[in-house]
Amino acid sequence: MCWKEKWNGEIYSCWERCIAGKIPDLLCRVRDQAKETARSKDVLVEDDMSVLTDFKPPWIKTETWKQMIEIWNTPEWKAKSKRNKKNQN
Template sequence: MLKTVRNKAKKMATEQGLQVGKDISVLLKFKPAWIRTDIWKQMIDNWNTPTWKAKSKRNKRIRSKPAGGKHTLASQSYATGKRKAAMIMGREPSTHEIWKQTHCRKGSRPLDKDPSGSSSLVSDIDSEGNI
């Protein structure tokens, strides 16, 4: 939300012929109506710090990488994954079993190792090491 506010302020400044470069102090005049002036100034000051700029640059680079993440169901919904696990196991899987199935790497998930889905196998998996 704040990125959108900042970008709108940059656009308005550019439309008025102002150059928005590394120092975004020029955006002080383009405060949204719903943000108090003192808060907007604090935000601008924070956005101008080298620490924030480095963090923003790093996060932009991270967001541009292919999505990985901890959830291993891909485009499958949680409900679909749970339903499939129940069909394979022949019973309703526990919340803990579903968590391990959706958070462990392929090949180390409970149902990848043992199609019967035995509870002893699920408890043998070290979930922290596979996340």
């Protein structure tokens, strides 16, 4: 299927709106899988996400994974995560 070039902007905008809601869930699943893999290798996974460095999925670049872990280790992200978990319950 092919569409006219004049529709590119609208199609791109729609794609962005659709995917924006899926990325947080995807990252949560990736993080949970890394934790599960780390635990299966007897790695203690607690508050420090840097223990997940060696358990990245193959489709994420190493540098990107390290940057994600840095973000997950910030007090701001941890507080937001804690609030979200509390709200889910």
